[in-house]
Each structure stands twice: as structure tokens, then as C-alpha cells.
Amino acid sequence: MNIIHVIGFALMLIGIWGMLTQKNMIKIILGLAIAETGVQLVMVAFGFIKGRTAPILDAAVPVKDAVDMIVDPVPQALVLTAIVIGVAVNALMLTFVIKLYQKKRSLSITEYKDLKW
Amino acid sequence: MELQQGIFVLMGLAMIVAAILAMYVKDLVSSIIAVGVVSLFASILYLLLQAPDVAMTEAAIGAGLSTLIFLYALHKTKDAEEEND
Amino acid sequence: MIKKMFSFILIIFLFLILFELLNNLTENKKLSGVAKEYAERGAAELGTANLVTSIVVTYRGLDTLGEVSVLFIAATGVAVLLRRRKDEEILIQKVKRQSSEILQTGTDLLVPIIIMFGVYIFINGHLSPGGGFQGGAVIASAVLLSFLSDINYKINHTVFGLIESLSGVFYVLIGVLGIFLAGGFLDNRILPLGEYGTILSAGAIPLIYTLIGLKVGTELASIIDNMKRDSE
Numbered sequence: 001m002n003i004i005h006v007i008g009f010a011l012m013l014i015g016i017w018g019m020l021t022q023k024n025m026i027k028i029i030l031g032l033a034i035a036e037t038g039v040q041l042v043m044v045a046f047g048f049i050k051g052r053t054a055p056i057l058d059a060a061v062p063v064k065d066a067v068d069m070i071v072d073p074v075p076q077a078l079v080l081t082a083i084v085i086g087v088a089v090n091a092l093m094l095t096f097v098i099k100l101y102q103k104k105r106s107l108s109i110t111e112y113k114d115l116k117w
Numbered sequence: 118m119e120l121q122q123g124i125f126v127l128m129g130l131a132m133i134v135a136a137i138l139a140m141y142v143k144d145l146v147s148s149i150i151a152v153g154v155v156s157l158f159a160s161i162l163y164l165l166l167q168a169p170d171v172a173m174t175e176a177a178i179g180a181g182l183s184t185l186i187f188l189y190a191l192h193k194t195k196d197a198e199e200e201n202d
Numbered sequence: 203m204i205k206k207m208f209s210f211i212l213i214i215f216l217f218l219i220l221f222e223l224l225n226n227l228t229e230n231k232k233l234s235g236v237a238k239e240y241a242e243r244g245a246a247e248l249g250t251a252n253l254v255t256s257i258v259v260t261y262r263g264l265d266t267l268g269e270v271s272v273l274f275i276a277a278t279g280v281a282v283l284l285r286r287r288k289d290e291e292i293l294i295q296k297v298k299r300q301s302s303e304i305l306q307t308g309t310d311l312l313v314p315i316i317i318m319f320g321v322y323i324f325i326n327g328h329l330s331p332g333g334g335f336q337g338g339a340v341i342a343s344a345v346l347l348s349f350l351s352d353i354n355y356k357i358n359h360t361v362f363g364l365i366e367s368l369s370g371v372f373y374v375l376i377g378v379l380g381i382f383l384a385g386g387f388l389d390n391r392i393l394p395l396g397e398y399g400t401i402l403s404a405g406a407i408p409l410i411y412t413l414i415g416l417k418v419g420t421e422l423a424s425i426i427d428n429m430k431r432d433s434e
Contacts, residue, residue, distance in 0.1 A: 004129075011132065013220070020212065026145055030140075030148060031140060033183065037156060041159055041162060049231065055167075056252045056254075056330070063245045067238055070241060074240070080333075080335060087178050087179065087183045091429065092279050094187065098194060107194055170252070170331045173336045177336050178336075181343055189429040190429060193429070
């Protein structure tokens with residue numbers, strides 16, 4: 001599915017571009033969230049096989065024909081993990097932003113120069 | 118298959134527009150909602166890519182909880198003056 | 203300005219890399235070796251109809267344990283960083299408007315149904331799409347709805363903490379039991395596999411997914427609680 005790959009790569013580029021150029025810290029995290037979605041989309045698309053069905057065995061997909069009828073379940077399992085960890089990491093980063101905001105009353109990353117040389 | 122390709126293209130365009138909007142709109146609330154829209158479209162794409170498990174996770178966690186967590190964080194940092202470009 | 207230029211160059215390089223990747227992409231026609239093995243053996247060996255579940259819970263169970271640990275650490279980090287001393291809490295006693303009658307009544311009706319739906323999702327994780335993570339997120343959204351409708355709603359931290367830690371302990375215990383009673387850590391065959399396609403089948407998978415669901419649900423709810431609290 002080339003179209004899905006193009007969408008995923010475009011989302012990755014937009015997200016990383018946003019992370020590099022935006023000044024607002026919440027927007028930086030939003031950029032990371034967009035890039036994450038793009039990576040996950042590309043990973044699921046790598047496991048997709050045209051004309052096949054979901055990896056759930058039932059009356060329509062008997063066990064013995066499963067190999068020739070289902071898409072690849074391994075990337076799906078990995079992406080499942082990635083989504084849950086992604087939201088946890090986003091929540092932790094937002095917590096850091098809140099703490100920083102309480103210190104300096106500003107969301108702009110240019111205000112925080114403590115490590116700048 | 119042609120119809121599905123068309124749906125993919127349209128949804129991809131919508132997602133990319135929403136992502137660019139999220140990065141360049143001034144209002145942070147709109148930007149958070151735009152990221153939620155990207156997640157929601159992604160969940161529909163997962164369904165079309167035959168990954169119902171991932172679609173459910175993305176709809177419940179990516180589009181639902183994540184957006185709310187961002188909105189709460191924004192609420193906590195509300196009285197920030199608009200100094201970003 | 204120079205920073206923006208560097209970012210631009212970086213994005214261009216990244217674009218070139220991804221473009222090259224896209225050009226050399228070949229559409230796959232059949233399953234990879236690992237996936238083929240899972241598809242052939244999964245149903246007979248573990249008794250699950252949903253292959254994603256069998257990979258998440260059993261074949262790559264250790265990954266899931268790590269994921270749950272990451273989620274736990276993140277929730278703890280949020281709680282530690284956003285904690286607030288008792289005397290500070292009294293200072294912010296602003297008068298807030300109670301939400302409308304319709305929202306409150308609707309919430310009272312909906313919350314039990316939403317929680318039941320979450321439980322349904324994670325108990326049926328081995329048969330239909332869904333599982334512990336999705337069910338946990340649905341349960342957390344029920345807690346979120348309560349937060350939205352009632353401004354004085356507080357979650358019971360003792361109960362939530364107890365559910366969260368006990369389900370984590372039992373999850374690891376079931377995993378260790380697998381070493382002694384079955385093939386290895388987190389093996390689901392410590393319980394009989396049962397009849398293929400029914401709820402009480404697939405050995406310990408419904409049990410493990412129930413524990414994961416409770417753990418994820420309480421953790422996400424506590425993240426939301428911490429993010430929401432003391433928002434002046």
C-alpha cells in the first residue's frame with residue numbers, strides 16, 4: 001500500500017519539522033504525537049497484504065487456511081504496544097511542561113536557557 | 118479496489134492538512150483538536166488496513182484520552198501570554 | 203535563523219532517506235516466517251482466535267510486561283511531579299459551577315454501562331478484537347466522564363492503588379507459575395485450554411487480560427486524576 005506509506009512518511013516529516021521549529025512547548029509535544037502516528041501508520045502498512053483479512057480466526061477464516069488468508073499480525077501487536085506507551089510518555093512530558101511553567105510562567109522554550117552556552 | 122484507493126487518498130490529504138494546521142494555527146485548543154482529528158482518521162485507516170485491534174486502541178487512547186490529557190495540561194498553563202510565533 | 207536553516211537541511215535529508223525507502227519498497231505477497239509460524243500454530247497451541255492477542259499476551263508476553271512497567275513508571279512520575287502539599291490545597295477553594303442536571307443524570311446512567319463494556323472488551327480479548335489495553339482505556343474514559351459531570355468527584359485512591367498493585371502482582375505471579383506448570387514465563391497453558399471459541403478457553407489469557415485491563419484502567423485514570431487536580 002504505497003499511499004499509506006506516503007501518508008505515514010508525510011506525517012513523520014510534518015511532526016519532526018514542527019518539533020524543530022515551534023517555540024511553544026505544548027506544540028513540540030503535539031509534533032511528537034503527529035510523528036508517532038505517522039510511524040505507527042507505516043508499521044501497520046508494512047504488515048498489510050492486499051486482498052487479505054484481519055488476523056482473527058473464525059468461521060470465515062478456518063484455522064488450516066489461515067496462512068493464506070490473513071495479514072501479518074506481528075506489526076499490529078508491536079503498534080498496539082507503541083500507542084499505549086506513546087500516550088504515557090506524552091503525559092509525562094506534559095507534566096514536565098506544567099512544572100516548568102510553574103517555575104517561570106512561560107511556555108516558550110526560548111525562555112529556558114539554563115543549558116545554553 | 119479503486120474505491121478504496123480513493124478513500125485512502127482523500128483521508129491522507131485530510132490527515133496531512135490537519136497535521137499542518139495543528140503546527141501552524143495560533144490557537145492551542147484548535148491545534149490539540151487537529152491532532153485528535155489526525156488520530157481519528159488514523160484509526161479509520163487502521164480499520165481499512167485490516168487491523169481492528171490497533172484501530173480500537175487508537176480510537177480509545179490516541180483520539181480520546183490523549184486529547185483530554187493535552188487539554189487538561191493546557192488548562193493548567195492557561196494564563197501564558199501568546200509569545201510563540 | 204541559522205537554527206531554522208539547520209532544521210530545514212535535516213528535514214531534507216530525512217526526506218531523501220524516506221524517499222529512497224519508498225522507491226525500493228516491494229509489496230509483500232505472503233506472511234513473513236515468524237508470522238507464518240504464529241498463524242499455523244497459534245490457534246492449536248494456545249486456543250486463541252485472535253492472533254494479535256496470542257502474540258501480545260503469550261508469544262511476546264515479556265514485551266507486554268515491559269510495556270505495563272513503562273506505563274506504571276509514567277503514571278508514578280506524573281503523580282510524583284504533580285503532587286501538592288495538604289496546606290496548599292486548602293488555599294484554592296474557588297467556587298465552581300455545578301454541571302447541568304442532564305449531564306449528571308446521563309453520567310449516572312452511562313458510567314455502569316461504559317464500565318461493563320470495558321470489561322466485555324477485555325474478557326473477550328482472545329476471541330474478538332480488543333483486549334486489556336483497549337478495555338482499560340474504556341474504563342478510564344468512564345472515570346473521565348464522572349470527572350466532567352461532577353466537580354466534586356474524587357476517586358478513591360486506596361481502592362485504586364490496591365487494584366493497581368494487586369493486579370500487577372498477580373500478573374507477574376501467573377507469569378512465574380508458567381515456568382513451573384507449563385512451558386515458560388507467561389505461558390498461558392497453566393489452565394486447561396477448554397473448548398476453542400468459547401469465553402472460558404485459551405488457558406490463562408482471559409485472566410491475564412483482565413489483570414492488564416484493570417491495571418491499565420486504574421493507571422490511566424490516575425494519570426487523568428493527577429492532570430486534572432488543582433487546575434485552578
